[in-house]
């Protein structure tokens with residue numbers, strides 16, 4: 521599903537909500553009128569005058585404008601009676617919206633996404649359409665705990681630090697990444713042993729952006745290779761069903777155009793693509809043109825990644841990323857040992 525079709529689905533949801541609200545307002549108004557006989561009569565007079573005008577409009581040779589005065593007078597009578605009874609029709613209509621902030625438009629008057637309902641609505645659509653490409657929903661900066669990281673000092677080539685101190689820095693960078701978003705050509709590369717919290721921190725970033733109404737996706741490299749290889753295969757095959765091709769194209773387009781794309785487990789090869797690195801390079805180039813940002817995570821050190829891939833291409837890719845090292849033991853093992 522392409523970015524455009526996802527956003528179209530979101531717009532449709534808001535249009536449906538507004539329609540339902542206006543239908544509810546009609547029902548509420550009708551119920552109110554039914555309680556007051558004279559109002560019901562005045563309302564029927566307005567309806568009849570409107571109908572007469574509509575009939576005149578569709579009848580050649582008649583003079584619909586002559587009916588205007590009659591209609592206006594009847595509307596005025598109804599309006600006065602409603603005011604006497606203290607019914608505020610605008611308030612009645614407004615009370616029917618699911619979101620009072622934006623009146624179910626999904627946007628503020630300045631055209632910004634509604635802070636009260638947009639992100640949640642978008643997330644609902646993403647969950648329905650592409651749930652496999654979303655981060656673990658529980659990962660959030662609010663739940664983030666530095667105490668799970670060891671504060672035992674370790675010696676690195678450029679000085680001493682501890683996993684906790686290193687993570688404190690990474691956390692700050694991650695939070696700034698969200699604050700500055702979108703900042704084109706600002707990509708991150710998380711590298712470290714398995715279980716040092718790379719995917720979790722990347723997921724915190726993705727969820728924070730989803731909460732702002734952005735499209736942030738997390739795919740494993742395996743999912744990435746599957747998706748791209750499916751698209752390439754369909755592109756090449758002459759007998760491909762147009763719907764299947766369109767669907768694969770939409771999914772690929774979403775990779776190009778998601779506000780944030782996280783590719784998890786870089787370096788792991790599914791061997792579904794003959795040249796995964798060239799595919800990645802092309803993807804990054806397209807995302808750069810669109811001003812979109814990308815995060816890669818990798819369990820391998822660079823030397824090992826270099827063994828699997830063409831080093832020249834690898835360094836061209838990595839020069840587009842700020843590299844963040846993750847230190848320490850496997851947190852999942854530590855928890856398992858009860859530490």
Ligand SMILES: [Zn+2]
Pocket residue numbers: 619620621622623624625626627634635636637638
């Ligand atoms: Zn709203």
